[in-house]
Amino acid sequence: MRIAGLGVLALVLTACGGQSEQVAGVAQSVPNVVPAAKVSVVSQGSDQLSPRSPIVVKASDGTLQAVTVTNPQTGNTVKGDFSPDKLTWTSDDQLRYGATYQVVATAVNKEGKPVEQRSEVHTLTPKGVVTPTLLQPASNGTFGVGLIIGVKFDRDVPDKAAVEKSFKVTSSPEQGGGWYWVNKREAHFRPQSYWKAGSTVKLETTTFGQEISGGVYGGADVSATYKVHDSWIAKADGNTHQIQAFHNGELVKTAPTSMGKTDNTPPRGPTPTFNGTHTVLGKQAHMIMDSCTYGVCEGQPGYYKAPENWDVQISGDGEYLHENLATVSVQGSQNVSNGCLNMNTENAKWFFDNFNVGDVVEITNSGGPQLNINNGHGDWAIDWSAWQAGSALHG
Incomplete structure (x- = not known):
């Protein structure tokens, strides 16, 4: 009786432990099964992935070991990073429109057994x-x-x-x-x-x-x-025929100038300088100024083709600050040019040396129309409220 009792006790303990089961009266061991790792690719097979969205590869029941994403059309490999836990890989390269990306990802389960997943990701093709x-x-x-x-x-x-x-x-x-x-x-x-x-x-x-x-x-x-x-701002006045230069708000230069003529003097009639705020677009030490570039060509009244020095461009249609020795005698007293601001050699060279792209030339009392935004960078001539109204969001 004592032996039979011990046998029953042993069977009860075994059942409570959950580590074996009885087959024909004999306890048998059952091994634990470790699931295989699984890999999933975001937007796999989709034709709608935006190229601004990343390709994302995820692992479950394991961790990612390697991910390679390739554009077979270019041969380029897409760069990306793993998350710290190796459960996710995310691309950080810019993708292309209308492309097919080949994804090869390897993940391992808890026992280190690998599984490979191959798939494709398609980016959208815009109209x-x-x-x-x-x-x-x-x-x-x-x-x-x-x-x-x-x-x-x-x-x-x-x-x-x-x-x-x-x-x-x-x-x-x-x-x-x-x-x-x-x-x-x-x-x-x-x-x-x-x-x-x-x-x-x-x-x-x-x-x-x-x-x-x-x-x-x-x-x-x-x-x-x-x-x-630094701030470089020139102020030219058609009434005084003077141009002043301010460096960081301090007046550092005053020079006589001759702007565009406003009367009907032959052969072209009025050629006034544009009023308003101009900015420097570029400059050349020496150039040939040809009126044919804005429609007055050889054989027409007012045609000219002349070498000019120390040329600082301030509008898209050919307004410059530059040297003009032919008008030195009236610089500071009359406006006789074809629209440019003429100066003598010394003054023109000074402005050429000190004024660069984006520096400001404010022109007043020239007798001409307001500088247009399409004529170089006439943006500053637009009132701020009007500028704000030009926004697609706030207009």
Whole structure:
């Protein structure tokens, strides 16, 4: 009786332990089964993945060991990073439109047994692409306080508000500002007043992969960082026939000048300089000025083709600060030029040496019309309230 009792006790203990089961009166061991690792790819087989969205690979019942994503059309490998727990891999490269990416992922379970998953990810193919370029290209140099930045597109933008939301401008120190759509393809940005000397300004677009309208998507993004140098502002008055230069607010130069003529003197009649705020667009030490570049060609009244020195361009249609020895006798007393601001050699060379892209030339009392925003960078001539109304978001 004592032996039989011990046998019953042993069977009860074994059953309570849960580590074996009785088969034909004999306890048998059952091994634990470790599940195989599983791999899943976000948007696998989808034709709708936006190229601005990452490819994401996930593991369950194990961890990722290796992930390779390749564009077979280009042979390029897509870069990406694992999460700290190795459960997720996320791409951090920019994808392409209309591409097929081959994904090869290996995961291991808790026993270290590997499993490989092969799949494809397809990015969407847009009906059209609107691609931006920079109005003011990036440069290793610096710019004046009148710097105008902006974005130009290679086709009309159907939804300007949606695109404007994707623009980002930051400045240090912070100065705010606003966008103004010049037309259906071009938008400019400026603060209410000139940039502060010494500022750093960064422009970025984030339209890539964004649907603009009806299946049309944004093209490759652009960005640039601009450094603003000291404040250089010239003030030219058509009544006094003088041009003054201010460096960081201090008057450092006054010179006589001759602006564009406003009377009907033959052979061309009035050629007044534009009123308003101009900015320097570029400069050349020596150039041939040819009136045919704006429609007055050889054989027509008023045609000229002459070498000019120390040329600082301030408008798109050919206004310059430059040397003109033929008008020295009336510089400071009469406006007789074809629209440029004429000076003698010494003064023209001084402005050439000190004024650079983005520096400001404010012209008053010239007798001419207001400088247009499309004529170079006439943006500063627009009243701030009107500028704000030119935004697709706030107009």
